[in-house]
Amino acid sequence: EAFLEAFQKRIDAEEKIEPNDPMPGGYRKTLVRQIGQHAHSEIVGMLPEGNWITRAPTLRRKAALLAKVQDEGGHGLYLYAAAETLGVSREQMTEELLSGKAKYSSIFNYPTPSWADIGTIGWLVDGAAIMNQIPLCRCSYGPYARAMIRVCKEESFHQRQGYEIVMTLAKGSPEQKQMAQDSLDRWWWPALMMFGPSDKDSAHSEQSMAWKIKRFTNDELRQQFIDATVPQAEFLGLKVPDPDCRWNKETGHYDHGEIDWDEFWRVVKGGGRMNRDRIADRKKAWDDGAWVREAALAHAEKRRDRMEAARVAAE
């Protein structure tokens, strides 16, 4: 009781909670779940974009895409490290991902059939991720907040790069423009779903807000994203696939149509286009790599033994 109150006071005073600080079980659990999910999203997120590395249309784009996918791996690494400060190992988290117990962002369960998707993912998906993540830079848990600062900086670079790809297509040949529009049509709604269920249906929101793990509601962030993105689409000469999307002078925001929450839950529950392929890919990488990880361990042990033997001999 008293502990919870004192903890909440620290939070309210915007003090950072650090790994060795006492914290309520629920706080730790929420963070582990959220950071793990976030880390997994970075890792699984390498796959849809990785799909185009071997087919990127120019060397410049190929290099940029490779660098981007590498950055995502890097984000995964910081985030796993942040989760490890809460006492959960990377192996454990990986197994939870592969068994389907841990989730990752559903957006990565959509396929990337066209090059334009590489632009759209940068523009919309990284754009939405940034909206979600900027407040996390002030998250009450120190290691997470610090990881997010670094992540956000890179994500906004990716977002601009993605937008630039889409712009090149939108200003290109008719078939390129068509590619860009088709891609926007496919990704728009899934991007809006990235902010999670409507506030009225969101399970974890309230407590997370109190703990300052979260600072805005799902619907607030979604609205921010729409307000920022619709003018960008207009500037490109592309149409957001929502007939109800229009500027509302009274609210000072863009209205939007109803989100298909059945689709959202279907994908969350494993019924999306690529859920099984994504996990199968990660599982194959993990299983095929087992002998490599074992070899590295075995070698490290041999080295340690040899150094130990040398030390003993020297004494």
Next chain:
Amino acid sequence: EAFLEAFQKRIDAEEKIEPNDPMPGGYRKTLVRQIGQHAHSEIVGMLPEGNWITRAPTLRRKAALLAKVQDEGGHGLYLYAAAETLGVSREQMTEELLSGKAKYSSIFNYPTPSWADIGTIGWLVDGAAIMNQIPLCRCSYGPYARAMIRVCKEESFHQRQGYEIVMTLAKGSPEQKQMAQDSLDRWWWPALMMFGPSDKDSAHSEQSMAWKIKRFTNDELRQQFIDATVPQAEFLGLKVPDPDCRWNKETGHYDHGEIDWDEFWRVVKGGGRMNRDRIADRKKAWDDGAWVREAALAHAEKRRDRMEAARVAAE
């Protein structure tokens, strides 16, 4: 002694030797080696052409190539069956192929980097094979001779088809013509080597001639091939890559330049461009397929047991 003489008499009388007839050990051994080698050549020969099935430039060509590669598998099947009449199983022969103990035609150790190679293989490689095989239709060993009749019929169809592909290229755009010439440049000499070493260096020839397993010498067949093929190249407007190749009025044949026998032996001994890849491919197919073959056997046994049980129950 007497047996060998009687056997030779049958051979000289052009009688066919059949599976259950007595035959000298050397005769059997020579045939097993030759038929096995021939069967393996058909099987390995599926790979260089198979390389273009997924990339054939039209649906008509794709279908024809698929049919051709299938025919080659079929030839392999007849030939393994002919070898089995001599008491050697397909498994045994396959293992000899995969271990490198048994040989196959060295021509298949050259790669097929271009679509034109599909035409050239039909034209030159099947053309050379036919030259080699037509006399085998009269081979003294009945099952082999009968297999060869069927094989030869299909091979000449393939040869015409290959020639037609090369003709289409030779009459096509400059880059297509260039593709055809480049392919001829790469395959000409290896095709000449298909007839084996010069008569003076050929190890197995004499006895094989006496046993009527062979009816012409390597050099005779090679000359026949050159005489048939050079005019075809000329008709296509392509140049055989041999500056010494010209019509010799006195001999009534085309002269040809020196064959690079070092290259020949290098490839025979495993040093060709594709030797290791070919065997690795076959080995992978064989190893990956082990569980399928085991399942088929296991199922056949279960069925037999069930039928047996049903029979017993009915009695």
Next chain:
Amino acid sequence: MAGHSPELREALFELLLRLGDDCLILGHRVSEWCGHAPMLEEDLALPNMGLDLIGQARSLYTYAGEVEGNGRTEDDLAYLRNDRQYRNLLLVERPNGDFAHTMLRQLYFAAFMEPYWRATCGSKDETLAGIAGKAVKEMAYHIRHAGQWVIRMGDGTQGSARRMKDAVEELGHYVDEMFGTDAVTDALAAAGIAPDPAALRPDWDRTIEMVFSEANLKQPQIAYPQRGGRDGLHGEDLGHLLAELQYMQRTYPGLNW
């Protein structure tokens, strides 16, 4: 085709593309096994099935080109459309996986197409009826051949049974799409040109049930069946397949081969 209304012609063109794409993509997948099959008999059987399918694709595309009336050939339709324009079922574009996956995919498709073509033999469109007459026999062979393998592997060793079960689990997600209906199938069914796919489900179930009962397999419950191929919404594998399939025509456009 003579006498069809413009709307019906459009629907027929769309149907021919769908069927042609199914045949071409599955034929292509099957042909990838060439020279790599588990035994020599299958190095013959797989290309054989591939040939049947590519032959059907050729007839369907050629007729599609005629129905469309813009002079497109079978090769134009096969080689010059992109991923989003392909109309094939998701089932047929699935990677080969192991031999269990390949044979089950073949069985699933053939068990659908055999009754499909059988019904189409009585089509009011004579050209389509002609294509169906040949194809129905081929599909019956595919059912027999693939069905026998599903039985052998399902009722073979422990390992093969596990692989068969994995294949059933995996490919189950792509079954429902075969029976999907829309304005195109409705119009053609009403006009007596092509069967209503949904009506073929009992036939398909019967075939699969027969095979599965011998193979010790059960059809899984699928919570979220996958669709999208008919609208050009494909998985990520198709693009790579097309990069191979189309490379020559894309690199050297407009030549004779």
Next chain:
Amino acid sequence: MAGHSPELREALFELLLRLGDDCLILGHRVSEWCGHAPMLEEDLALPNMGLDLIGQARSLYTYAGEVEGNGRTEDDLAYLRNDRQYRNLLLVERPNGDFAHTMLRQLYFAAFMEPYWRATCGSKDETLAGIAGKAVKEMAYHIRHAGQWVIRMGDGTQGSARRMKDAVEELGHYVDEMFGTDAVTDALAAAGIAPDPAALRPDWDRTIEMVFSEANLKQPQIAYPQRGGRDGLHGEDLGHLLAELQYMQRTYPGLNW
């Protein structure tokens, strides 16, 4: 490049293509691992090496285009040449195989290119010297990274040691080609523009020996080393790689991306 004779320019153009193709193809191969590496650290390290190589390829192609003087860009050179026009070493086009193959291939190439670039830092061609100055540090990192892995796997478990040995056996066939010389390398060596590849063998042997002694590996005797890449005579894998690499440019020629 100013001041080079026409013959020297031609040789330099050819050399730049060779080096550019080596970097692009190996970079492409390495990038195929992306998202599929045995551990997250390698999901970072492999793209990192791929990036180094693709960056080098871009500089080399761009300069090649300038030397040629026909206005060809880096993308023209990468995307619009076919298999027979590619000049890369056979080593770099070999399929990834397992992690042992991939790391050994990387070590072999980097152990050649590190002294190559080191020598090139003093090239009379300033542009090339500039490219070398950056690349030499990258290749030193590749040697360290790949070398450590070769040691870990060679001196790891029994299984990993067997895989490392297989890789050594397999890739040994493609080593000699790196040190091959011809009129092009002779002319450029004589002009002080690029090193004589044959002269780098002792350096390479020293690096490999150092790694192999810790990795319990031995260099195999190779009876028939393979060559041909420099003359555009490639194995069958390169064509499939190019079908992917070039698909977009071949399908949509002449557009900006």
